[in-house]
Structure formats: structure tokens, C-alpha cells
Amino acid sequence: MRTVVLDDYQRVALDSADWGSLPDDVAVDVVHQHLTGAALRGALAGATAVVVMRERTAFDAELLADLPDLRLLVTTGMGNAAVDIGACRERGVLVCGTGMVEPATAELTWALLLALVKQVPRLDAGVRAGAWQQRLDRASGIGGDLAGAVLGVMGLGKLGQRVARVAQAFDMDVLAWSQHLDADLARGLGVEPTSKEELLARSDAVTLHLKLSERSRGVIGARELALMKPGALLVNTSRGPLVDEAALLDALRSGHLGGAGLDVYDVEPLLEDHPLRTAPRTVLTPHVGYVSEATYRTFYRDAVEDVAAWLAGSPVRVLT
Missing domain, CATH: 3.40.50.720 (NAD(P)-binding Rossmann-like Domain)
Incomplete structure (x- = not known):
């Protein structure tokens, strides 16, 4: 199963959580730059799960229609105005969130x-x-x-x-x-x-x-x-x-x-x-209000947990 982590500008995703705790058949690919258009669609091709960082990348109905394999979308935080949850629901994509450091x-x-x-x-x-x-x-x-x-x-x-x-x-x-x-x-x-x-x-x-x-x-x-x-x-x-x-x-x-x-x-x-x-x-400053070491640890730890829970059939922090 392919999992893509988007917009890891500061290259912290892999070091902030134990991605190795996921099953062996889960491949995790991290994208460090911000992608749009065809480049974004190419990076997400074949992905079953995607982890998005706050509102850096929008997931609207048009993008979702081009991602037929997507089944799980994890957003950092418990809300993301850039994610069309209704469109996700219509396409059978579950949306889960993470904790936040205030x-x-x-x-x-x-x-x-x-x-x-x-x-x-x-x-x-x-x-x-x-x-x-x-x-x-x-x-x-x-x-x-x-x-x-x-x-x-x-x-x-x-x-x-x-x-x-x-x-x-x-x-x-x-x-x-x-x-x-x-x-x-x-x-x-x-x-x-x-x-x-x-x-x-x-x-x-x-x-x-x-x-x-x-x-x-x-x-x-x-x-x-x-x-x-x-x-x-x-x-x-x-x-x-x-x-x-x-x-x-x-x-x-x-x-x-x-x-x-x-x-x-x-x-x-x-x-x-x-x-x-x-x-x-x-x-x-470049939209880093939420950025801290503790925040990143919380975001990515919970993202790993979201993926594992979904694979186990008991998803957590589901956004509706």
C-alpha cells in the first residue's frame, strides 16, 4: 500500500514518528516541495493513503476525481478548510485528523x-x-x-x-x-x-x-x-x-x-x-504559527496511528 506524505517542507516527517511500526507492505513516500497541477497528480498516482500538512494543499472534488486509488486522507489538526470532506465522502475516502499543540x-x-x-x-x-x-x-x-x-x-x-x-x-x-x-x-x-x-x-x-x-x-x-x-x-x-x-x-x-x-x-x-x-x-513569516518540534511530533505520531487504525478496521479521529 502506497502512502504519500505531502508538503514536508522542513524534512521532519520521517524523524518525527515511527513509520516503521506500520505493516511491511506499507510504502511511505515523502514529498518535500509544494506541488500543484500535473506534478501533484503524478506524485499521488496509486496512493491509497495521503497525509496532508494543514491547508498547504487543497483536496477538492476535481483532484479527488483524479485519484481513484485514494481511500484514506489524513490531515494534521482536527479541521482543514482545504479538504472537501463532502466530496471525499462521495468518493469513499475517509478523512481523519490528528492532535494539535496549542x-x-x-x-x-x-x-x-x-x-x-x-x-x-x-x-x-x-x-x-x-x-x-x-x-x-x-x-x-x-x-x-x-x-x-x-x-x-x-x-x-x-x-x-x-x-x-x-x-x-x-x-x-x-x-x-x-x-x-x-x-x-x-x-x-x-x-x-x-x-x-x-x-x-x-x-x-x-x-x-x-x-x-x-x-x-x-x-x-x-x-x-x-x-x-x-x-x-x-x-x-x-x-x-x-x-x-x-x-x-x-x-x-x-x-x-x-x-x-x-x-x-x-x-x-x-x-x-x-x-x-x-x-x-x-x-x-511563512505560515509557521503552528510549527514547533512538539507540534510535528504530535502531527506525525497521530498520522501513523490513523493509518494503522484504518488498516486494522477501527479508524480514529474521523472527520465528518
């Missing part, structure tokens, strides 16, 4: 925000280029402060709550909004529930922790960016389409927005000529 994305959120506030990329580049404090004058920007500042958290689920707790440790005031925010829960966490408009107007930094849906798509657009304080910061480690990229670029270029820390984008990988690559006051 802290990693919250930690990257703070890495991006701290890099923006303290201007770490610019200062690092200056030191490497031979500059020192004599060139770091007020005109070129001075690092800001977190203590006493206001953080707006859009989405107060598990990740948003974790981010809020860190903000409180920095002596920040925390505001929260979502369309179905539990105000009592927020207050119990020491977080002030607000309207979206008030959160944007009062926050020195805004961070997004919302699930992407048709309702949340474009939740930050030109109107919302205009409501933010001049010089405020925006961090997005959730999903790219939550933010209108064109409006974000306008706000950065005009100087209204103080900076943006982004881990997610409308189209991934980010195109080589994408204007965000040269946009001012940005810190960009």
Missing part, C-alpha cells in the same frame, strides 16, 4: 508583535551592517512600550485567551471582540468585552484569532483600518483572508498603520512579486 501559534503572535514594537528586524540589520546607536535617531524610529498599552484581541477562543494572558503579564490592558463573544467569560479573564469599533479605536495593537468563514472574511478592511489609531500595529497568525490585503497595503504605505506582523496570506506560498514582500514596517 501554544505554538500564540507564541509566534508574540514574536511578531515584539519584533514590531521593539523594531528587531531593523535593528538587527543595522548592527550587521555596521550601524550602532549613533544612527538610531528619532527620525528612524524608536522602539515602543508594551506596559500600559492596549491590546485588542479579536477572537477569544483558546488561542486568544493564551495571547491575552501574556499581554496581562506585560501589564497591558486587553480588549476583546468577536461576533459571539461570551462577555462574562471575557470579564472572568480580566479582559474587557467591547464592540469591534471600540476595540479598533482604542487598541495600540490588534491581533486576530478568528476562524475563517464567509462571515469573517475581510473582517479587517479599509473601514476597520481607518478606525485604528495612527501608528497602531496589526498581527495576523490566523488566516490571510481575514484581512483585505489591498487595504492593508494602503494603510502601510500611507503611514497610518504603524506596522503589520503576518504569518498568513491570501495565496500561499506568498508570490515572489507580491507587494507585501517590499511593504514598509512589516515582519513576515
Whole structure:
């Protein structure tokens, strides 16, 4: 039986789990680069099981129709918007998920925000280029402060709550909004529930922790960016389409927005000529919010377990 592991960019899949525990007739092939079109179909030809990494590769009805041998699709995490589960069901393909390590994305959120506030990329580049404090004058920007500042958290689920707790440790005031925010829960966490408009107007930094849906798509657009304080910061480690990229670029270029820390984008990988690559006051990472050693161990350990359980006739973590 052929099993294909897709999008192992960092070449960790085989070392992160005991694939040798699978039956001897299970051949595991790992694809390290991101494939599309004919190259993807060629790599998956004859595969009975496929392991996909988050939402890097979409499995829609059109692709599934070209994979007649596919019977098991394992996605890392317990949800994947890029997998058409209905189409899988129609074609007799079982979809299973894996566990998830929660802290990693919250930690990257703070890495991006701290890099923006303290201007770490610019200062690092200056030191490497031979500059020192004599060139770091007020005109070129001075690092800001977190203590006493206001953080707006859009989405107060598990990740948003974790981010809020860190903000409180920095002596920040925390505001929260979502369309179905539990105000009592927020207050119990020491977080002030607000309207979206008030959160944007009062926050020195805004961070997004919302699930992407048709309702949340474009939740930050030109109107919302205009409501933010001049010089405020925006961090997005959730999903790219939550933010209108064109409006974000306008706000950065005009100087209204103080900076943006982004881990997610409308189209991934980010195109080589994408204007965000040269946009001012940005810190960009390649959708690695979930990436950590512990996360990879959990993903691939559970993926091996999913394949073994399916072969044994007792599938686990089935997504419906």
C-alpha cells in the first residue's frame, strides 16, 4: 500500500514518528516541495493513503476525481478548510485528523508583535551592517512600550485567551471582540468585552484569532483600518483572508498603520512579486504559527496511528 506524505517542507516527517511500526507492505513516500497541477497528480498516482500538512494543499472534488486509488486522507489538526470532506465522502475516502499543540501559534503572535514594537528586524540589520546607536535617531524610529498599552484581541477562543494572558503579564490592558463573544467569560479573564469599533479605536495593537468563514472574511478592511489609531500595529497568525490585503497595503504605505506582523496570506506560498514582500514596517513569516518540534511530533505520531487504525478496521479521529 502506497502512502504519500505531502508538503514536508522542513524534512521532519520521517524523524518525527515511527513509520516503521506500520505493516511491511506499507510504502511511505515523502514529498518535500509544494506541488500543484500535473506534478501533484503524478506524485499521488496509486496512493491509497495521503497525509496532508494543514491547508498547504487543497483536496477538492476535481483532484479527488483524479485519484481513484485514494481511500484514506489524513490531515494534521482536527479541521482543514482545504479538504472537501463532502466530496471525499462521495468518493469513499475517509478523512481523519490528528492532535494539535496549542501554544505554538500564540507564541509566534508574540514574536511578531515584539519584533514590531521593539523594531528587531531593523535593528538587527543595522548592527550587521555596521550601524550602532549613533544612527538610531528619532527620525528612524524608536522602539515602543508594551506596559500600559492596549491590546485588542479579536477572537477569544483558546488561542486568544493564551495571547491575552501574556499581554496581562506585560501589564497591558486587553480588549476583546468577536461576533459571539461570551462577555462574562471575557470579564472572568480580566479582559474587557467591547464592540469591534471600540476595540479598533482604542487598541495600540490588534491581533486576530478568528476562524475563517464567509462571515469573517475581510473582517479587517479599509473601514476597520481607518478606525485604528495612527501608528497602531496589526498581527495576523490566523488566516490571510481575514484581512483585505489591498487595504492593508494602503494603510502601510500611507503611514497610518504603524506596522503589520503576518504569518498568513491570501495565496500561499506568498508570490515572489507580491507587494507585501517590499511593504514598509512589516515582519513576515511563512505560515509557521503552528510549527514547533512538539507540534510535528504530535502531527506525525497521530498520522501513523490513523493509518494503522484504518488498516486494522477501527479508524480514529474521523472527520465528518
